[in-house]
Amino acid sequence: MNITLFVPCYIDACYPKVGQSVVEILERLGHTIDCPREITCCGQPSFNSGYWDETREVAVKVLDRLKDAEVVVIISGSCGAMVKNFYPELFKGRPEEAAALALSEKVYEFSDFLVTKLGVTDLGARFPHKVTFHDGCHGRRELGIKAQPRALMAQVKGLELIEMEEAETCCGFGGTFSAKFPSVSSAMGEGKIASALETEAEYIVSNDSSCLMHQQGLIDRQNKPIKTIHLAEVLNHR
Amino acid sequence: MSTTPAAAEFKKEAAVITRDLRHRAVIRGALKKYEVVRDDKKARFQNWQQARYLASDIKWDAVNHLDTYLAEFAKNLEARGGKVHWASDAAQAREIILGIVKEKNAKAIVKSKVMTGEEIHINEALEEAGYEVVESDLGEYICQLRKEAPYHFVFPAMHLTRGEISQTFTKELGSAPTNSPEELTMIARRVLREKYIKADIGISGANFAIAETGMISITENEGNARLTCALPKTHIALMGIEKLLPKLSDLALFLPMLGTAGCGQLLTGYNTMYGGPKQPGEADGPEEFHVVLLDNRRTDLLASSEQRDALQCMRCGACLNVCPIYKNIGGHTYGTTYQGPIGSVITPHLRNLQEFKHLVFCSSLCGACTEACPVKIDLHHHLLQSRRDAIAEKAVWWERLTFKACAVIFNHAWVFSLGEKLGRIGQIFHPLIKNTPLDPARAWTASRELPKVAPQTFREWWSHRK
Numbered sequence: 001m002n003i004t005l006f007v008p009c010y011i012d013a014c015y016p017k018v019g020q021s022v023v024e025i026l027e028r029l030g031h032t033i034d035c036p037r038e039i040t041c042c043g044q045p046s047f048n049s050g051y052w053d054e055t056r057e058v059a060v061k062v063l064d065r066l067k068d069a070e071v072v073v074i075i076s077g078s079c080g081a082m083v084k085n086f087y088p089e090l091f092k093g094r095p096e097e098a099a100a101l102a103l104s105e106k107v108y109e110f111s112d113f114l115v116t117k118l119g120v121t122d123l124g125a126r127f128p129h130k131v132t133f134h135d136g137c138h139g140r141r142e143l144g145i146k147a148q149p150r151a152l153m154a155q156v157k158g159l160e161l162i163e164m165e166e167a168e169t170c171c172g173f174g175g176t177f178s179a180k181f182p183s184v185s186s187a188m189g190e191g192k193i194a195s196a197l198e199t200e201a202e203y204i205v206s207n208d209s210s211c212l213m214h215q216q217g218l219i220d221r222q223n224k225p226i227k228t229i230h231l232a233e234v235l236n237h238r
Numbered sequence: 239m240s241t242t243p244a245a246a247e248f249k250k251e252a253a254v255i256t257r258d259l260r261h262r263a264v265i266r267g268a269l270k271k272y273e274v275v276r277d278d279k280k281a282r283f284q285n286w287q288q289a290r291y292l293a294s295d296i297k298w299d300a301v302n303h304l305d306t307y308l309a310e311f312a313k314n315l316e317a318r319g320g321k322v323h324w325a326s327d328a329a330q331a332r333e334i335i336l337g338i339v340k341e342k343n344a345k346a347i348v349k350s351k352v353m354t355g356e357e358i359h360i361n362e363a364l365e366e367a368g369y370e371v372v373e374s375d376l377g378e379y380i381c382q383l384r385k386e387a388p389y390h391f392v393f394p395a396m397h398l399t400r401g402e403i404s405q406t407f408t409k410e411l412g413s414a415p416t417n418s419p420e421e422l423t424m425i426a427r428r429v430l431r432e433k434y435i436k437a438d439i440g441i442s443g444a445n446f447a448i449a450e451t452g453m454i455s456i457t458e459n460e461g462n463a464r465l466t467c468a469l470p471k472t473h474i475a476l477m478g479i480e481k482l483l484p485k486l487s488d489l490a491l492f493l494p495m496l497g498t499a500g501c502g503q504l505l506t507g508y509n510t511m512y513g514g515p516k517q518p519g520e521a522d523g524p525e526e527f528h529v530v531l532l533d534n535r536r537t538d539l540l541a542s543s544e545q546r547d548a549l550q551c552m553r554c555g556a557c558l559n560v561c562p563i564y565k566n567i568g569g570h571t572y573g574t575t576y577q578g579p580i581g582s583v584i585t586p587h588l589r590n591l592q593e594f595k596h597l598v599f600c601s602s603l604c605g606a607c608t609e610a611c612p613v614k615i616d617l618h619h620h621l622l623q624s625r626r627d628a629i630a631e632k633a634v635w636w637e638r639l640t641f642k643a644c645a646v647i648f649n650h651a652w653v654f655s656l657g658e659k660l661g662r663i664g665q666i667f668h669p670l671i672k673n674t675p676l677d678p679a680r681a682w683t684a685s686r687e688l689p690k691v692a693p694q695t696f697r698e699w700w701s702h703r704k
C-alpha cells in the first residue's frame with residue numbers, strides 16, 4: 001500500500017523518534033511511505049480557539065496536498081480527529097466540503113490503521129517494562145479508539161499493562177486551553193499522573209504525543225518517578 | 239482573551255481552588271462513590287446506549303414542537319383548575335410569584351428544590367418583600383444556612399464534609415455537634431417540619447411536565463417536595479418551558495434515566511405527579527395550584543438550529559460529575575446558576591456570550607460530558623461552536639495576528655523549518671528568562687517544563703534518509 005504519513009508539527013519538532021518508529025514499522029510491513037514535506041500542521045490550535053477563517057487557510061492546503069493520497073496515516077488521535085471529523089465541519093456548505101469528506105474517508109490514526117485497516121497486531125516488538133496507558137480524549141471519544149492500542153500492546157513481549165483508574169480522564173492539555181487556563185490544566189494533569197503513579201508503572205504509554213508532552217512537562221517539573229513514551233516507539237522496540 | 243469582570247473573577251477563583259488539595263479530595267471521594275452506583279444501575283438497563291437514543295429522540299420531538307406541547311399541557315392543567323402563567327423573563331416570573339404571595343397574604347413560604355428559582359433569584363425577591371423563605375431540600379437548606387449558592391444543581395452541598403455541616407448546624411441552629419448523617423438529617427427535619435406546618439405557600443420546581451395529562455412530575459429522595467406541594471394551601475411550581483414530555487408513558491424511560499444518571503438510583507425515593515388543586519371530594523392537596531412557565535431566553539436557544547438540543551437537558555448533573563474541569567474548579571467558581579458543561583453551553587445563550595465566553599474556552603474539549611449525557615446533547619461540540627461565534631463577533635487582535643502568522647508558517651514548509659531552527663537556538667537562552675515576566679511561554683512554564691526541539695527534526699531525518 002502507498003501510505004502518506006501526516007507527521008504533526010510538534011512530533012516533527014520535538015518527538016522525531018515517534019515519526020521514525022512509524023516509518024520503520026510500516027516499511028517492515030512492506031508498505032511504501034511518503035511524508036510530504038509541505039504538510040506541517042492540521043490547524044487545530046486556531047480551530048479550537050475559534051479562529052475558523054485562519055484555520056481554513058491552513059486546511060485548504062492540507063486538502064490539496066492530500067487529495068491524491070491512497071491512504072493517510074496520522075500519528076495522533078487529536079490531529080486525526082481534526083482532519084477526519086472537523087474538516088468536514090469546517091468546510092460545511094463550502095466548495096471544499098466534498099474534498100474534506102473524501103479525505104475524511106481515507107484518514108486513519110496510526111494504531112487504528114494497523115489494527116482496523118491492516119489487521120495486524122503482532123509487530124515482533126519487545127518492551128520488558130510495566131506500563132500504563134493514557135487514552136487521549138480525541139482518539140477515544142471522537143474516533144472511538146480504545147481496543148486498538150491494547151490489542152497491539154498485548155502482543156509486545158515482556159510488556160505488562162496495568163490499567164490506571166483514570167485511563168480515560170483528560171490529562172488537561174487541550175491545546176491552547178493549557179495556556180489560557182494553566183492552573184486548571186495543570187491540576188487536571190496532576191490528577192492524571194497521580195492515577196498513573198498508583199499503578200507503579202515505569203511508563204505512561206499513549207498514541208498521542210501532545211498529551212504526553214503535557215504530562216512529561218509536569219512530571220519533569222515535579223520530579224515524578226514515571227516516564228512517558230509514544231505507542232509507536234514501544235511497538236518499534238525490540 | 240479580552241477580560242470581562244466575570245472572566246477575571248473566574249480565573250482568580252480557579253487559580254486558588256485548583257491548588258486546594260482538600261477540595262480536590264472531597265470532590266473526588268464523593269464522585270467515586272457516585273460512579274460505582276451509576277455504573278451498577280446503567281448495567282441494569284437492557285441497553286443503555288439505545289435508551290439514550292430513544293430519550294434523545296423523544297426530547298428532540300418535544301423541543302421542536304414546544305408550542306403544541308405547551309398549549310396541550312396548559313389546556314389539560316387548566317381543565318382541572320390549575321392556573322398557568324407565562325413568564326417571558328426573570329422579572330416577570332418574580333412579579334407573578336410575588337403577586338400570588340401578596341394576594342394570599344402569605345406569612346411563611348417553604349420551597350423544595352427549584353433551580354429556576356435560583357435562575358430568577360426568587361428567594362432574594364421574596365425576602366426583600368419581607369417574606370421568610372425556607373429551603374426544604376436538605377442540601378439546599380444547608381446552603382441557605384451558609385448563605386452560599388448551590389455547589390451542584392443536583393447535590394447542592396456536595397463540597398461539604400459531615401463535620402462542616404455539623405458546624406453549620408451548631409452555629410445556626412444551636413444543635414450539638416455530630417458526625418452521623420442520620421442525626422444531621424434529623425436535626426434539619428425537626429426544624430423543617432415546623433416550617434411546613436406554618437407555611438401557607440409551597441414553591442417547587444418540576445422535573446418533567448406531561449403534555450398529555452397536564453401534570454408535572456417531581457423526583458426526589460427526601461419526601462420534602464411532597465410536603466412542600468401538598469401541605470400549604472397554595473402550590474406554585476416554577477419551571478422552564480423546556481421541561482415538556484409528550485406522553486405519560488415517556489416517564490417509564492425518563493424516570494429511571496434521571497435516577498441512574500443523576501444519582502445512581504434506578505428510581506429515586508419518591509416520584510410524584512401533581513395535576514392541579516384539590517379536586518371535589520378529595521381530602522388533601524392545595525386549594526390553589528399555579529404553574530409558572532419560564533422562558534427567560536430559552537426561545538433564543540430554541541432559535542439556534544445548531545445548539546437547540548441543549549434544551550433537551552433534564553438537569554441530571556451527569557455531565558458535571560464526569561467533567562474534569564468541574565471536578566477541579568468546583569461549582570462555585572462558575573458564578574452561574576447552572577454549573578459544569580451544560581452551564582457553560584447554555585449560560586452564554588441565556589445571558590450573554592461575550593460576558594461568559596470564558597466558560598466556553600475553559601474546556602479541554604475532552605468530550606466526557608457528551609459521552610455521559612443521557613439525552614445525547616452534543617455538549618463539547620457546542621462549546622467549540624460558541625468559541626467560533628464569540629470570535630466571529632469579537633476577535634482578539636493579537637490572537638488573530640498570531641493565527642494569521644501561524645497560517646503563513648504552516649503553509650510554507652521552509653518557514654516552518656526555519657521556525658524550528660530558531661526554536662532550537664531560542665531554547666539555549668530560554669533558561670535565563672524561564673517563568674519570569676519576560677518569558678513568552680510563561681503560561682506553560684509556570685507549572686510545566688517545555689519540550690525541547692530535537693537536534694534533528696523528523697523532516698530533517700526523512701530528507702537525509704532518502
Ligand code: SF4
Pocket residue numbers: 499550551552553554555556557558580610611612613614615617
Ligand atoms: S446536559 Fe445532559 S448530562 Fe448534563 S445535566 Fe443535562 S441531561 Fe444531564
